Amino acid sequence: MQRCSHLYGSGVRCGEETLPGSDFCPDHVTVEDGHEPLSDHPFRKLLMRLAALILLIAFLIPFYYTIKALYLDTTIEAQEAR
Ligand SMILES: [Zn+2]
Structure with missing residues (x-):
């Protein structure tokens, strides 16, 4: 055996x-x-792409605001002064 x-x-x-x-x-x-092999699920690819897109947006939004606060600081100060 x-x-x-x-x-x-x-x-x-x-x-x-x-x-x-x-x-x-x-x-x-x-x-x-x-x-079953993971690739056999028809919605898995779509679901993974959707999850990747959501994660990408979730990381890009704070990144955008950080960059905005760091490099476009003058416009924010101008708005706050009024
Ligand atoms: Zn065994």
């Missing part, structure tokens, strides 16, 4: 006997073979 190919987080190999036609034991066959 072949030994299970599952690796634990510590790097230790499982070592249980495999299921016929699989590289994994009954405990790990669902963990390794059961989940």
